[in-house]
Amino acid sequence: MALLEVKDLKVRVEEREILHGLTLTVNEGEIHAIMGPNGSGKSTLSHVIAGKPGYEVTDGEILFKGEDLLAMAPNERAAKGVFLAFQYPVEIPGVSTMNFLRTALNAQRKARGESEYSTPDFLKKVREVSKSLNIPQDMLKRGVNVGFSGGEKKRNEVLQMALFEPSLCILDEMDSGLDIDALRIAADGVNALHSPKRAMVVITHYQRLLNYIVPDVVHVMSNGRVVKSGGKELALELEASGYAQFEDAA
């Protein structure tokens, strides 16, 4: 079943059109990789799906579980199950990770009409989840991402993904700023969260990440459109021949 349907999406930032009619369908349980050179619109797509301010959709639509995603406020999208793992997770000084996780989780539950977690129930859950991802407890006591290494920041994103249980995870250039060991740890976390109901959209420049998170479908973006889609072998092909061949196609 289609989880996410992006249809002929056109997006402007200020006066410049960045996406020129992009179409993409992601089904439940699938892992999609979106590859492409800098400036091809990969991050714009992830931002528009998540609802980041500053983008103007001029045409097309996005359906999520059959509903009009663009009509929802960004926090409603989160409560519906859209999760964006940020390329550069922000630091929030003075707010402990634990407090942040609880506030966010309860806000989502409240928005869905579910009961909020009590403190003991929440603590139990967060301990379970962090243990399963090998995340040390002391990380939870520190300010959100404050003084975290690149690897820790990405693991914090994976922890939130595990805790909020979204149905769509968009990983925006998760590999940037990570060494190979940190990358493997983060990718292991993502793989552990993959399930038949949960889809992943992995945005990346490099094939490297796809050695660890193996996609069902690979899309190549160039100049604001998907110019080619294929199986995981497409990523290897790109690694060998580069993006230049698609610049002309777009």
Added chain:
Amino acid sequence: MPAVQETVERVKRIDVDQYRYGFETLIESDKAPKGLSEETVKFISEKKNEPAWMLQWRLEAYRRWLTMTEPTWARVDYPKIDFQDLYYYSAPKPKKTISSLDEIDPEILKTYEKLGIPLREVAMLEGVEPKPGDQDPNRRKIAVDAVFDSVSVATTFQAELKKAGVIFMPISEAIREHPELVQKYLGSVVPTSDNFYATLNSAVFSDGSFVYVPPGVRCPMELSTYFRINERNTGQFERTLIIADKGSYVSYLEGCTAPQRDENQLHAAVVELVTHDDAEIKYSTVQNWYPGNSEGKGGIYNFVTKRGDCRGDRSKISWTQVETGSAITWKYPSCILRGDNSSGEFYSIAISNGYQQVDSGTKMIHLGKNTSSRIISKGIAAGKSQNTYRGLVTAHRKATGARNFTACDSLLIGDKCGAHTVPYIEAKNSSATFEHEATTSKISEDVLFYCIQRGLTQEEAVGLVVNGFVKDVLQQLPMEFAVEAQKLISISLEGSVG
């Protein structure tokens, strides 16, 4: 719409008229005639049954005040105050002498109820009738000396404090009952000639708290006073004097709210603290007075002089303040570090919104050897407000080894507000070590979006970020106040984002 843009839009629409505590209580009151003259001063002194020396003290202050002019150096702007167009004294008409809470005007108790201050509950739960054997040692007690308008109408916990030898009473009573202490200390930290508003206060102060903690005594409970302005056009002139004798400790909590007003209200309080050898005073304030409406009309003018004198060696004074209200705030809780090895602290959160103007900070005057001070100031400006930190750190020639650390952080919400930092640093000896750090930041769109992507609303996101920003200071508040302060911060943020 970009997040910050949206915040700005919302801030534009703020309606401080929704001020939560804007209500009046109808009770009979007993007023001095309008305006200020020697007669007014005599009227007040007479109302208080004051001894002749006290009246003399007031009159000297009044005569001094006549020669003084209003200070204009602060970064605040307001229409000239007509000091003859104000009432200087107003008291609820006492029906009889009060010995228990039951005898208090129910209207007054109702007011406290609306404020969420469970005076009655506090009294019952915490000590008026303690159940024998049912005391939780972890539960700290709060003694409430409630100030309603200008007169203290309820004083609780006297018995237990008396047992410890602590004197905690309205200053009007202390003037009659402990004249030797009041005469010795009143005006010894903030002299009657100190500044325009302090001098005015000295002439017409109505009431306030008096605390004396004898040598070696750790005050068995937090002392707390709630102030509230209720009478139209009545300036409030509180006078508080706290003395911690050798080796003693006391924590004093002050909280203020005020009802909604059209006309500006003048408030000029004076607080004096004295610590002797090895003594410590911790003074905490949560201030939430009417800030004026969405056009900047009305609101309290708050001109406060708060100063502590670390008179003894190794003594300590710590100020913590959470300032969210008032149209104009002019307030610099300061420490004179006179004793060797004495230390002073100033922790401040100042939130301004709408058209509020805050000019606040501290002075750390290092006179003794090896004195140390610490200043942590967090200013948050939203709406069209102006928020200034003004601080002075100075080391006297003899203050060898003086140390200060200052951190001033400002957070801006929207682009119509201003944050300003004006630090003065003077070291008159080469062994002093002064550090100053300052940052100014805007609440970042990326941070807000991160929180919103995780399910928070815009308002919740701002609240979370701001509470994180002020955390270092909130932690300094006693537990009871920390909760109240967090609530106040959310209330003022409700105004700032819609």
